[in-house]
Amino acid sequence: MLTFPCAKINLGLNIVAERPDGYHDIQTVFYPIPLTDALEIKHMDPAFPSDHPCDLKVTGNAVDCDERSNLVVKAYDLLAADFELPPIHAHLFKCIPSQAGLGGGSSDGAFMIRLLDERFRLNIGIAEMERYAAKLGSDCAFFITAEPSYATGRGEILEPADGPKGNLHGYSIVVVKPDVAVSTREAYAQIVCHMPRKSCREIVRQPISTWRDELTNDFEGPVFKAHPELACIKQSLYDMGALYAQMSGSGSALFGIFREIPQGVEEQFKGCFVASAVL
Ligand SMILES: C[C@@](CO)(OP(=O)(O)O)[C@H](O)COP(=O)(O)OP(=O)(O)OC[C@H]1O[C@@H](n2ccc(N)nc2=O)[C@H](O)[C@@H]1O
Ligand SMILES: Nc1ncnc2c1ncn2[C@@H]1O[C@H](COP(=O)(O)OP(=O)(O)O)[C@@H](O)[C@H]1O
Structure with missing residues (x-):
């Protein structure tokens, strides 16, 4: 199964307060844009076993972190702690530039949650998927629906921005x-x-x-x-x-x-x- 994690832009971004947890409260409007990576998952082939149940291959632009730290694998690990997931091969074709403020890694993580939910019929629901995504990163929750959103808190409290x-x-x-x-x-x-x-x-x-x-x-x-x-x-x-x-x-x-x-x-x-x- 294949999906296309999209990038975002911020329309305005105000950093309003420091928080006791080391993060900042922000106000921003997240807007999805048609610049995407491609992410595919399939059942792990027993002929090509891996030492991790989510075997990730990255092509396209290089990602400057190891496989286990990739938000795609982190999303799998997060759901695998609560749901029975089979071992899988994942392929990420990376196009969205990194360290750009375009949310590429966050999008990959959130779209992985959506993909696992759909492929393995986990029936998690949007609000719960957003809660899982927020554990991966502050702006990950937005990418669960990737609809224009006004975001507050760390960036994970979302309201529609029409x-x-x-x-x-x-x-x-x-x-x-x-x-x-x-x-x-x-x-x-x-x-x-x-x-x-x-x-x-x-x-x-x-x-x-x-x-x-x-x-x-x-x-x-x-x-x-x-x-x-x-x-x-x-x-x-x-x-x-x-x-x-x-x-x-x-x-x-x-x-x-x-x-x-x-x-x-x-x-x-x-x-x-x-x-x-x-x-
Ligand atoms: C700045 C924004 C604006 O949309 O986007 P990017 O430029 O990364 O795309 C986001 O707030 C980035 O969110 P995200 O990239 O998910 O950040 P996280 O992984 O949660 O946090 C990375 C680090 O940024 C700081 N951080 C992040 C979010 C926040 N509201 N306050 C913070 O102080 C913290 O120091 C944290 O350790
Ligand atoms: N799938 C991924 N794609 C890109 N970066 C990732 C991914 N998973 C983890 N990362 C790590 O997250 C960091 C920030 O992600 P990035 O997409 O560059 O976000 P942004 O451009 O919004 O700051 C990267 O530098 C990389 O180390």
């Missing part, structure tokens, strides 16, 4: 990921928390023309200071006609929302990963 779907339908997105890796943990450590004057949930309901002045990602300040080239990419997206441009999550990917995909994006951002799609 505003951006209507606002963005038919627009195009360009994602640019330079060869800069940002650690999420280190990015959070740079932040001075504050409550935004207006919630991103409200702003994304307004016309896109208002977003440039109002919608903010609190990570941009410290991350752009450490990597000024990211601010240049954001400016280039605006120069190419973006209605709105922002860094996604803790970076280092940037995205621009356009009426139509502009000519020459590949040449403009030579050396970067570049993807574009209609939303």
